[in-house]
Amino acid sequence: MDDDGSARHRNGTNKRPRLEDVAARVGLSTASVSLVLRGVPGPSERTRQRVLKAAADLGYQVDRTASLLASRRTRLLGVMVDIHSPFHAELVEHLHTAAEEVGYDLVLSTLTRTRDEHTAVETLLAFRSEALILLGPTAPADTLAAFDRKAPVIAVGRRIVDTGLDVVRTADDDGVGQIVDHLVGLGHRAITYVDGGRGVIATDRRRGYRTAMRRHGLDDHIRVLHGDHTESAGERAARHVLDGGDLPTAVVAFNDQCAIGVLAALARAGVAVPGEVSVVGYDDDTLSRLSCFNLTTVSQSAREQARYAVTAAVERLDQGRTEPREVVLTPRLIVRGTTAEPA
């Protein structure tokens, strides 16, 4: 602590210790110190100890910008997230641990109302991300392909075909299929679906519903209500059904938010769930876990998707893979309290 304690941070004048300072303190070259600090074999045990002590004493901390510049590699994975999405939050958490395990670091860039995907990706590239992990990208396929030209793109959570980029996602149609199977298994036949709009994901889930219904010979019961990903869409759909008078025995919603809207409308109308009508969502949102909803839903295994995304990046970066790969995981039905045998 020979440094003046009051040498407070100020503008650029801050003198955080450099490699050179540590080197000077132990009378070695910066090269040796660098080696020790990165755990590269070579330096003797004695040197190692002295350097580590000196570094600790000085409160030395590596300057990433400098080391990234110096090493050809940055070992940085750029992640684009929608910071408002709880699901993305979960993915990021797992991405962090997965990346750490293989010696990579994450740099996050978030989407906001005023920051579109393009801006976010630019930022990621400016930090020299070696690969781009895009969570739920909505940009058109050729835009993504353009990004991929700058750094390998791994798209997570969305089906994208024929662009030569890596995709990690769950099989949405299969997920909805599992829901239908579960309901049919309980004895339901009149199973109505509340749609999720125009996106790729919504299309897959809708198809999953239709296919499963037909597989069970329930073609006549197929009924898709207009909707989207919001709670109010769920409410509207439910009211529509209630007004119509012919209540199905089960309602499958595009996602949990929408399902909660359905629940709210049914509750208001005095319809018992799951007594009279069973309700199922999708996403295993934190919402669905709230004990007041306790919603049966489908989980997208964030953990696994994250691991596969990191693996894909590493394969491209370290193993020279150039063939695009699509990983499609099987979602998992989570049975909670909103489904039961029909009355």
Add this chain to the structure above:
Amino acid sequence: MDDDGSARHRNGTNKRPRLEDVAARVGLSTASVSLVLRGVPGPSERTRQRVLKAAADLGYQVDRTASLLASRRTRLLGVMVDIHSPFHAELVEHLHTAAEEVGYDLVLSTLTRTRDEHTAVETLLAFRSEALILLGPTAPADTLAAFDRKAPVIAVGRRIVDTGLDVVRTADDDGVGQIVDHLVGLGHRAITYVDGGRGVIATDRRRGYRTAMRRHGLDDHIRVLHGDHTESAGERAARHVLDGGDLPTAVVAFNDQCAIGVLAALARAGVAVPGEVSVVGYDDDTLSRLSCFNLTTVSQSAREQARYAVTAAVERLDQGRTEPREVVLTPRLIVRGTTAEPA
């Protein structure tokens, strides 16, 4: 693995273009190109145009790591966030726009189960953040003070005294006070509070409740139930009250999650809200806005907090302020559907 062209990334394009490549293309020095690209006055209009064109043609993109290293300044604000918090998400959004306006960039570091505040801050510093904006830090005051020695720390959302660092927060006691005022105004007297545990924030809110009750001469009605920030704590507290038999006419919960637990328990017990009991939360969580809850709550004005945080950072960085500053904003009561006159 050879590190040249082909292994780089498919599409054969060699390395990403450098400043030098742009310079070569227009027959100028890298210095001029740098000047143009950063919009520094000096270069002639003709030069400017040619450089911009060349840069565009080459798809040139500045390498942040290099420019940060070269310029003494990084103009980077490090932000520590809990990626699971919707409130933080909102803050980040506003931080982004506020920072952009003053020419700063954000680097995010997130807290996860395996990444504590220390790690997060280290990362931020390794990227050479010039200031640290910590959202809802929970580390002890002296740890934060230690961080502050490396770069100015702006703590957001938590009261911290005597550490010489900047704080931006809302007055939690005032917020709860507003709730009590609102309820008393409606005619409530038996107002019970569900506590939020041991944190600084919980302490402030509890105090706000007590003070406001006394101010209204309701000392005898002060009743604080044990609880924390979770839904289940709310449920437990509500059940406790229900079992006790003497229902208050209003329940104020530490936060929205907790309030929702209260709502759930009351609903299960067949108690009408707000008919028999009014319920209020805190945070203006997305949850509280769900139409099925439509919870009266208190908003913490994320936008303003974000702006003040950035301003504080800029003052320290660009205007040499060294005196710590505490900004305390007044929270805003948001009256929704869970409060009404007592029966």
Add this chain to the structure above:
DNA sequence: ACCAGGACTTAAAGCGCTTTAAATTGTCCT
């Protein structure tokens, strides 16, 4: 005593950009 060979260390050349002093060019007077 001498040298091969292993164990450590280090000098020095960058990484891609910013920055500043200095050089160049051009303009306009006298």
Add this chain to the structure above:
DNA sequence: AGGACAATTTAAAGCGCTTTAAGTCCTGGT
């Protein structure tokens, strides 16, 4: 034509670290 001065442009010195070829020191064997 010569020179002052402004407008442009550039050479060159870093920023703090990594990397690798080239040392320097020891061993022990002969």
